[in-house]
Amino acid sequence: MPKMIFVIGANATGKTHFIRQCFSGNGMTCFNIKDYQQRVYQEEKAGSLIPPGAQFRYLMRANQLLLEDILKALAQGRDVAAEHTLYMAKRRIAYIDALRKAVTDLTISVYVMCPSDAQWEANASRRGEADQLQRYRKEAELIEFPNVSEGIDAIYEVVDGDVRLRMDPPRPEIYEAAKQALAEEAARLQREDEARERRKQLIGSMRERPFWHYCEVCGKSQFMTAQEAYDAGWDYPPHMGDFGLLGPRTCGGCRLTDTLYWKILTSGTLPIVREKDLTPEELVTWRRIRGEPESLLTEEA
Ligand SMILES: [Zn+2]
Known part of the structure; x- marks a missing residue:
């Protein structure tokens, strides 16, 4: 049975270390969303000045590129581990729906990094980011803890290297809510695209029209x-x-x-x-x- 593993968590919670320790040595193909985000930023030649509204599109594009590579690897019969953000249920559901559609019998597990304060502080210090810890903690508050109703087979908390199964009671209502939010998001992006295209055409017409x-x-x-x-x-x-x-x-x-x-x-x-x-x-x-x-x-x- 093909295996898909997601490791999620805020900055400096030890995702990369955990993947290296548990999965990359076991012949799994490993991906990191950060590589894809960097690639998109480079392709867009985005420096520190990112046009308003563009960041969200860059991140979505990185998600899409990673998803395509995951699907390719799974199609070749390889098991995959991915370091990802996927803080929100709707983002995970978008991924999981696409994966399940493409691969039958796929087992999907999610590991959520939940380090103790001391461990987190030590990680951040080692990276020279101790001053960022407050921000990372705020970021972690955005994580909606994964639920089986998203289509996940097994969910684990990782606390300082200790892996604990944590299966909260199913919440089937989150699936429909996520699908609706995703549909609204897609419609909004399409409206923005159309408005941008109309403006481009109008600007172009100014070269000819009086x-x-x-x-x-x-x-x-x-x-x-x-x-x-x-x-x-x-x-x-x-x-x-x-x-x-x-x-x-x-x-x-x-x-x-x-x-x-x-x-x-x-x-x-x-x-x-x-x-x-x-x-x-x-x-x-x-x-x-x-x-x-x-x-x-x-x-x-
Ligand atoms: Zn004048």
Whole structure:
């Protein structure tokens, strides 16, 4: 019977050590979710600045890549141990459903690392992360303890190397709740994808379609294409800067140094726009920029 083992737990709870000790020597194929997360971050060239909403997608993508490798290994008849986060029942259920669909007779066990305070502290110190322990403990509070109703055959607590079977009473209601949460999540991601695609198309169309150009300095406005504006000397997206981001919005006769962009850039403090510091005219300019490109499609009243 093929075997699938998950080892879950917060940071520095000894997952890697436990897997090395109990499973990797026994001919099992071992995976670590961290390797997959790193791979995704590298592929996305994500540094310390991750775009809002992207982190969740990166983590989901890493989960998916790991799942694919687990399925491949199981298909080759190998037993698998995976170090994973899978704090939430719904994440485990998504995995387990996919595994059960692909592999009949699969035995799934989950080991939850629950070190004593002293052990956890020692682990963190050894890694030079003693100052992070408070954060790790908070993270551990997010773990929903696994339940057989998720489709797991055996659940164990690992306390300082001592492995104890812990099978809480079944809670069948969590399965349906998880499926519903996952469906809502998938629908939300799809809506976001669609909105992003619509915006991409709109931005792309701005290269061809005529739209309103407003000079923030002299107040001149003109309905024309980006090329016409560029030829007439305007500083305007898409030729200059990006729609929705602060930059100069001027006709060919006005100067960069009279723009809101210049004022913010040379303010001597962080280049952040604070609406309460703006004049009424600057506020109009700022809100128009924030609303681009939609704010340029119809003439302002
Ligand atoms: Zn002007």
